[in-house]
Amino acid sequence: MPENFTSGLNQDTRSQMVDLLNSNLVDTVALTLAVKQAHWNLKGRGFIGVHEMLDDVADRLRDGADLMAERAVILGGYAAGTAEVVASKTTVDAYPVEESRIEVHIDALKDRFMQVGSNIRKAMDLAEEAGDEDTADLFTEVSRAIDKDAWFIGANA
Structure with missing residues (x-):
């Protein structure tokens, strides 16, 4: 791993x-x-x-992805968020590309937000258990935004 910019975390914790x-990151990019x-x-x-709201939602997701990517680099790793990595590693279900009905999009997005939100909360717990409070706090921040956006999207149903 390249140089890290944190104190107090051992190599194993940083790698984890x-x-x-x-x-x-890959799930957030896919979402x-x-x-x-x-x-x-x-x-x-x-x-x-909904059309205008989704632009704001995408901006917040990109902000969360940026936080995760930068933290990975701060810890001495690399951010892995290319299209190829995302396509091969995401756990998010493939999104329907030939769909126009607003209600189908709302349901599809809501389901994916709930899945990614659940994964983020698990990551928050794992980071806390590993003793990396800063990464746990980052995941908490991302989780709040995802939960709020899931609510905004779902309120349109």
Whole structure:
């Protein structure tokens, strides 16, 4: 691993956290792409409100992904968020690309937000158990945003 910029964490903990950050990074990138897929294609009652909301949601997801990627580098690792890595490692279900009904997009996104949110909370617990409070706090911040956006999306159903 390259140089790290943290004190108090041993190499094993840093490596474990980099892996944890990257596994959640790929899911967050996949979720961001699902949000944009819905944004581009949805049609139906309430279109403009949901369409505009999804741009803001994608921005918040990108912010969370950026936090995870930068933390991985701070810990002495590499951020692994290329399209190829995301496609091969994400746990998020493939998003329907030939769908336009707003209600189908809302359900599909809500399900994926719940899955990613659950994974983030597990990562938060694992980081805390490993003694990396900063990474646990980062996951808490990301979790709050994902939960709020899941609620915003689901409220349109």
